[in-house]
């Protein structure tokens with residue numbers, strides 16, 4: 473069996489395009505329908521009840537468009553709203569946290585993992601719980617780095633000032649360095665991590681800067697890549713893979729609740745290339761969203 477319908481990919485804004493990019497690499501025959509809630513981004517600094525309501529409204533809009541499965545690409549939304557979404561819709565829904573957590577737990581050798589993410593994701597302790605589920609012997613050190621999302625969206629991905637901002641944001645986790653680049657003792661216990669998990673959509677774009685600060689003894693893992701692999705498995709288990717006939721071209725559409733031109737320009741700053749098919753979308757017309765009746769999708 474195959475299923476030609478698109479995969480729905482949801483994010484608070486443009487950051488989830490890092491997850492989309494990995495999905496296109498891993499499962500190139502699949503069509504995708506991406507929805508970015510740019511009008512209300514960022515989510516990572518909002519209270520949980522807003523993240524839950526906005527996520528539900530946006531996911532309703534994706535489900536209405538007949539997607540065969542959904543990837544919640546936003547870490548914040550996964551942390552706060554994934555369980556509610558799985559109760560609400562009758563289709564497979566994958567978040568980014570468990571795939572990333574499993575990869576991190578399997579990567580660490582000394583059983584010490586650091587996680588960086590938005591304040592809302594860290595507050596939820598979702599990564600902590602998911603890594604402990606995989607291996608309770610792993611020590612998990614979580615740290616929020618709220619400076620990164622605005623920096624990435626401004627197109628600041630590399631350079632001396634980015635390196636300095638990354639070093640400053642990671643200092644509480646990895647230890648402080650003096651002006652000469654030498655570590656200032658005592659180091660925090662979290663400085664002994666051997667694996668750092670990038671628990672936010674935007675952070676893979678800062679990967680080189682983060683890796684330079686972390687040094688060669690710390691492995692960097694990101695949830696975007698791990699999620700794309702988990703999605704491939706999900707599609708295969710469920711008989712949902714796209715047909716692979718010759719000449720069949722998958723389609724890729726991006727919807728934004730915000731301004732189309734703004735979406736294009738932020739995405740261009742972050743990824744350097746245009747996302748061709750960007751269309752406006754309205755979400756949340758049905759005010760019943762968060763508490764309303766579940767939408768049942770016939771298979």
Ligand code: DGL
Nearest residue numbers: 484514515516547548673
């Ligand atoms: N997509 C969000 C996440 O992965 C980051 C941007 C935001 O705060 O909305 O947590």
